[in-house]
Amino acid sequence: MNKTEQAVAMLEGMIERGELAPGSMVSERTIIEILGLGRTPIREAIQRLAPSYMIRVHASRGIEIPAITVEDQLSRLEVRRPVEVLAVELACKRASKAQRSAMRDLASRLEGRFTLQEYTDTLRQTHALILDAAGNRYLGSLMLPLQGLSRRFWIVHAREENGDIDRGRDLHRAILTAIVDGNAEAATDASRALNDYLVEFALAVVARQAAR
DSSP states (O other): OOHHHHHHHHHHHHHHTTSSOTTOEEOHHHHHHHHTOOHHHHHHHHHHHGGGTSOEEETTTEEEOOOOOHHHHHHHHHHHHHHHHHHHHHHHHHOOHHHHHHHHHHHHHTTSOOOHHHHHHHHHHHHHHHHHHHTOHHHHHHHHHHHHHHHHHHHHHOOGGGTHHHHHHHHHHHHHHHHHHTOHHHHHHHHHHHHHHHHHHHHHHHHHHHHO
């Protein structure tokens, strides 16, 4: 991982975890100081994250960390649903023996218990494995921003007492297992079930907010 990739991963992680507050403004200098990296990789990371809506760059004001809204999350999930169904269908058809082996290993790991941070790492790995196995480079430009922003919403609102980690873990394990088996019907059903859960999760956030 080069310095720019490191900066992207670190900055994206901070945004996802809410360490850079939604709706806040931050300067490039502040990001450099927080991450401890040079100006060039930080600027390149900012350029990479801006098209994915993870940040907004304002020439005169600095860098905005966009607010998180349920409405945006539901709109993302509406688009994410058919894109991920296509990805798992392609992965079922195209995954190599080595890719299926990696998915089998990750599915086995997903039988365990996770902290929120550990589970977030497995999400990235799951999405990367499926995308790689799908074998279509254009899918990444659609999937990765949608998944990153959806993941950010989920991380901010996840509640361990509601079993959110276990629910997501089981659904992702079902997708991986179906792809390993080459069962496109089961894989697409599991993908849709994951999307249904994320929609249900977003609506539950609305209900919690309304009850305050």
